[in-house]
Amino acid sequence: MLKASAKADILKQIVDVVSTLVDEAKFNVDADGVSLKAVDPAHVAMIELTLGKGAFESYEGEETELGIDIEKLKEILKLAHAGDSVSLEHNEDKNQLIIKIGDVTRRMSLVDTAGMSDPKVPNIELPTTMRLKAEELNYGIKASESVSDHIALVADESSFEMSSEGDSDSVDYRLPKEKLISLEAKGKVRSLFPLDYFSNMARAIAGGSEVKLNLGNNYPVKLEFDIAGGNGHVRYLLAPRVES
């Protein structure tokens, strides 16, 4: 059971963050809020999202699963202006989500969640942790785009570097420790990632957000950030491309 209402902005943010990896997703509902775990079809990236009931204007939930067509929900949310309230109600008999925006009532059929199991999130210890603005990530990605399909993330005690190497060209975006919000590192680590995935993830983070980035040596990268004014949290995990 779900009967809740939230600002359109918050729902749009969730849709942006999830649509980066999957077209359809299973949301787990309970009395405390909504959560989701999903892996992209190529099994390269993973998202964990939690949204506490504090993110909603009103919230009543009992344990259930909602299979949602993310692109369809994105379209529907375009009917809402920035500050509009959107009400969501699960019609269990018809397996529909009833979405109300102003004078519009939109009934959206839910996707069957039978085949959608929650992925197991690997327990990874990553030695290097930093905090930086989403804008910095996106700028480094933009710099790499004309050079290669991959981006290397490199960090040591004094700096974080995003770099790419092409056949004849190269680029380095080097942020000294002072330009990061924080940096904790012991020694140098470096991992290489597919630029398209990393770019899609970074672009889904709202401008102005602070991102926590965890990095290792030829290990996955973890990106974490808050949504819904701190009432929700997103964790992305992206597998490295092992350099030959």
Place this chain on the structure above:
Amino acid sequence: MLKASAKADILKQIVDVVSTLVDEAKFNVDADGVSLKAVDPAHVAMIELTLGKGAFESYEGEETELGIDIEKLKEILKLAHAGDSVSLEHNEDKNQLIIKIGDVTRRMSLVDTAGMSDPKVPNIELPTTMRLKAEELNYGIKASESVSDHIALVADESSFEMSSEGDSDSVDYRLPKEKLISLEAKGKVRSLFPLDYFSNMARAIAGGSEVKLNLGNNYPVKLEFDIAGGNGHVRYLLAPRVES
């Protein structure tokens, strides 16, 4: 004979409203102004437009017909800024329209009107009449777009509803009487329309315009609105799709 001058804005509005249904159109000119009747190639929709001489800055006209390539005229009017005056003169010998915009003189050959007869406008009595803002129509259309290719218009004494039904999804945009400018109805009426036609018509209405909408039961819908500050008037008629 036609020798006239008008603000570019007014001519652009006419072009927008007519290009919705036809690529070429026959304008009837006389001493009192300009008028047009046209049916779209699929014979699903019709437009009647009248533009009194008061819509022009200067106007001299004698009975004649001008066959105009609407898309070409649209392109030409892009040379004019919002408040520019556009002068129009019919060169009968060459069957050209001479269009002057500032220091530009553009000679546009006219289309042969021999095969373009005025369609007969059916005399239809529609029981339900309402007035509403063009924005409301367009919002209801937007809500329907992700659900179906058709839109049902439904009205009774208390409300006007735009709704669509898809295979698994549905949407209703229900405007209670208080949100309409006016509503006169006896009993419930409902007609179904092709969404693309209805959408093109509604989008051609300038923002902020008041629209008069006439509706019946499995009958055409009539949309009427003023243009050129009340010196012109447009009437759209759209055939219903009969529900099986």
Place this chain on the structure above:
Amino acid sequence: MLKASAKADILKQIVDVVSTLVDEAKFNVDADGVSLKAVDPAHVAMIELTLGKGAFESYEGEETELGIDIEKLKEILKLAHAGDSVSLEHNEDKNQLIIKIGDVTRRMSLVDTAGMSDPKVPNIELPTTMRLKAEELNYGIKASESVSDHIALVADESSFEMSSEGDSDSVDYRLPKEKLISLEAKGKVRSLFPLDYFSNMARAIAGGSEVKLNLGNNYPVKLEFDIAGGNGHVRYLLAPRVES
């Protein structure tokens, strides 16, 4: 040898002006600045560009040639905001240009200039000279676009005219002498040009720029304008299309 720094705006302007005609170009560097001469692949148009050291924030140069992929440089400059400084350094060993924008270091391999000889600029005397705003040129081009693939430039003692003749339509944009900044002519001249080339050139001129236009009778047209606040100069030459 080149080691210099300039505002991003100035470099973007150069890239815009050169990319109109060629994808790759050879820049000649010496102690006084940078210059370029290039012909488009179809040998219809030519550009001469000079950029004095005064256009740079800092400048050290010795005689050398830099073969630059213009489109790639355009992409790289998108990393810079309007007022950003961009530093350029030629790494002769690796034949790379090292471009620094803020915390980004971008190494771009240079193109082999072996086959890129400087074209000989023909010495042409053109009888008619005028000065006008870039906007006027672009407006006349816009007016011609829906009529023909060619544009005729016509001038006499009293006016400058841009006109096009199609199968059934025609357009004239006639600027009387008073609407030009200056006009020096003896008798009437007229030359016809391919509209796409003329349009690309005119569009590359920054808004607000004053353009000097030299015209003859079935002769090339010369367009000249300053860049980099008068520290640089561009000369375009476009061959006429001889009318049959």
